[in-house]
Amino acid sequence: MSTAAEKFGSMVFDESVMKERLPKETFRQLQRTMKDGRSLDINIANVVANAMKDWAIEKGVTHYTHWFQPMTGITAEKHDSFISPDVDGKVIMEFSGKELVQGEPDASSFPSGGLRATFEARGYTAWDPTAYAFIKNGVLCIPTAFCSYSGHALDKKTPLLRSMQAINRQALRVVHLFGNEDVKSVKTTVGPEQEYFLVDKKYYEERKDLIYTGRTLFGAPAPKGQELEDHYFGTIKSRVQAYMKELNEELWKLGILAKTEHNEVAPAQHELAPIFTTTNIATDHNQLMMELMQRIAKKHDLVCLLHEKPFEGINGSGKHNNWSISTDTGINLLEPGDTPSENAQFLLFLCAVIKAVDEYQDLLRLSAASAGNDHRLGANEAPPAVISMFLGDELTEILKAIENEESYDGKEKELMRVGVHVLPKFPKDSTDRNRTSPFAFTGNKFEFRMLGSSASISGPNVILNTAVAEELKQFADILESADDFETALHDLIRDTIRDHKRIIFNGNGYDDAWLEEAEKRGLLNLRTTPDALPCFLHEKNVKLFTSHKVFSEEEMQSRYEIMMENYVKVLHIEALTMAEMAERDILPAVSGYAHSLTDTVLAKRSLGAEIDTSYEYSTVKKISSLTASAYEKLETLKRVASEAGTISDFEKEAFYYRDMVIPAMDALRGDMDLLETMTDTSVWPFPTYGKLLFGII
Incomplete structure (x- = not known):
């Protein structure tokens, strides 16, 4: 295979x-299952499984796995071979429909948040026929959902599929009201842009903090950072280009629509963006993308860092979730059309999103909450922790005219009446992109920019799908019972704009004045993960998810506990790593260097009082003072980290880490980074920022 077209999808058991390979009737029944979510007859499953096995064996595969996404945020797999014993002492290659449809991995060691006891080990994986099987690392991977023996979702795929059913159900009600009876299904689509860093493997292996935590816990700034703005879209280094080339080829083989690659703002930072696809598939693909990015980097003696803030003082990495809604007939419901009815339908769906973002801003904020992302949100590189929407001046003026029932100067001098007035045709990206907005309209989609680079995109899209489904349900209830559809539609859109316009902000989200304005508007400012996560269990949010059957109350409680515990565990590992690096590496190295300077002072003075020792003496004095201060702060860090472990309530423990452990870590880092600037580079125990950020040649 030499061309990209020939490579694309070559490792996917796709429709072609x-x-x-399947009999016509089997293929038709499987298509109905994939498109309509129908159950699959076991006889059909047997035929599909056998064809899938034969295809995989022809490509050198001997094992299969049910590939699933537990609540660890990464993927999981258990490999089984196709071999079965034969009567003559040999083996045959078998794969049944039962093995395709369901697996039974041990669930005891996966996070469950109390959904099951440790001794209740049984879990089930169930084939997701809406996602194609694929071959990865010589193993046939079958995308599956993962649940407990009691039927509770233990993964990130199951709630996402439920949320897609919810928005499909409610969106169909709305589009049918506009006469689009030919529409049979509505799906959300996503194109997640992925940011990442690449560092030289040899430097990475000398940094305990990168190995254990994914970010640098110490590190003085290099003389040069991103201030010259010369890395962004700059010429890609040959080594990085070779990596990107292989990455693209491997992604294409798996049917992943890798499209755009470039240098990002920070040195050593890059981005890869795919073409959008159905949200369920996009989530699977993004998990695969992150895995391949890290694995292929090592083949090039590089390491891919997906942490949200691997380096202090320069931009961190996010993941931009480009979300839209489309029908099976090819209509993008977030793109204005040319006729009044199309305009009205667009405005109604737009209002559903506006209302959803306003009413469930807490959920959107917590969907991007993590210990890593707390370092990034609000800096001059990522949106603030306050949720707002950017619509652009033109669309905002149209909404204002509808709200006030005034004329819109941009088109015609007549009252803006929904269903009568033809809106201006919006070209794609008709307004300037607002990089400071958490949730920006970009012509025919919304770009949710708060996500952290290492996160699964499942959680944010579960929330988006479900929240918009709820608003569409309310809209459909009103319109289906209306005596005059057009009047009811106009009033509904006008009132929604009037009631929820506070969430719309087209200005600079980095400006402190915006935070003051947001507070006046009553918008939430959930600055940290412990601030945001408790909102998940607020009554209105529990009602939202349970009413649409996306989560049960037990599943919500479990996820809340898992997210809080993950925050604590991440910070605990960071605190222990920091203490070890300081105590066993940095302080001994600095002390040794101070000793050598002291010996130099004594040696010089022994030769005569007239020999100047001001540099050595002054440096020793500064280092000794800083070392004493750093040691005191190290002891404080060790103490508060130890005390944190005595707190039995996981919520209180999370706030303790935020209020006590993080400040202790920051204080220790301040001294250590100063010591780095005074210590001979030959004795400093770790590669510097200069080597890490500019070491790829």
Whole structure:
């Protein structure tokens, strides 16, 4: 295979392969299952499984796995071979429909948040026929959902599929009201842009903090950072280009629509963006993308860092979630059309999103909350912790005219009446992009920019899908019972704009004045993860998810506990790593260097009082003072980290880490980074920022 077109999807058991290898009736029934969510007859499953096995064996595969996404945020797999014993002492290669449809991995060691006891080990994986099987590392991977013996979701795929059903159900009600009876399904689509750093493997291996935590816990700034703005979209280094080339080829083989690659703002930072696809598939693909990015980097003696803030003082990495809603007939419901009815439908869906973002801003904020992302949100590189929406001046003026029932100067001098007035045709990206907005309209989609680079995109999209489904349900209830559809539609859109316009902000989200204005508007400012996560269990949010059958109350409680515990565990590992690096590496190295300077002072003075020792003496004095201060702060860190472990309430423990452990870590780092600037580079125990950020040649 030499061309990208020939490589694309070559390791995927996709529709073209199924059509070629399955009997016509089997193929038709499987298509109905994939499109309509129907159950699959076991006889059909047996035929599909056998064809899938034969296809995989022809490509050198001997094992299969149910590939799933537990609540660890990464993927999981248990490999089984196709071999079965034969009567003559040999083996045959078998794969049944039962093995395709369901697996039974041990669930005891996966996070459950109390959904099951440790001794209740049984868990089930169930084939997701809406996602194609694929070959990765010589293993046939079957995308599956993962649940407990009692039926509770233990993964990130199941709630996402439920949320897609919810928005499909409610969106169909709305589009049918506009006469689009030919529409049979509505799906959300996502194109997640992925930011990441690349560092030289040899430097990475000398940094305990990068190995254990994914970010640098110490590090003085290099003389140069991103201030010259010369890395962004700059020429890609040959080593990085070779890495990107192989990464693209491997992604294409898996049917992943890798499209755009470039240098990002910070030195050593890059971005990869795919073409959008159905949200469920996009989530699977993004998990695969992150895995391949890290694995392929090592083949090039590089390491891919997906932490949200691997380096202090320069931009961190996010993941921009480009979200839209489309019908099976090819209509993007967030793109204005040319006729009054199309305009009205667009405005109604737009208002559903506006209302959802306003009413569930707490959920959107917590969907991007993590210990890593807390370092990034609000800096001059990422949106603030306050949720707001950017619509652009033109669309905002149209909404204002509808709200006030005034004329809109941009088109015609007549009252803006929904369903009568034809809106201006919006070209794609008709307004300037607002990089400071958490949730920006970009022509025919919304870009949710708060996500952290290492996060699964499942959680944010579960929330987006469910929240918008709820607003569409309310809209459909009103419109279906209306005596005059057009009047009711106009009033509904006008009132929604009037009631929820506070969430719309087109200005600079980095400006402190915006935070003051946001507070006046009553918008939430949930600055940290412990501030945001408790909102998940607020009554209105529990009602939202349970009413649409996306989560049960037990599943919500479990996820809340898992998220809080993850925050604590991440910070605990960071605190222990920091203490070890300081106590066993940095302080001994600095002390040794101070000793050598002291010996130099004594040696010089022994030669005569007239020999100047001001540099050595002054440096020793400064280092000794800083070392004493750093040691005191190290002891404080060790103490508060130890005390944190005595707190039995996980919520209180999370706030203790935020209020006590993080400040202790920051204080210790301040002294250590100053010591780095005074210590001979030959004795400093770790590669510097200069080597890490500029070491790829």
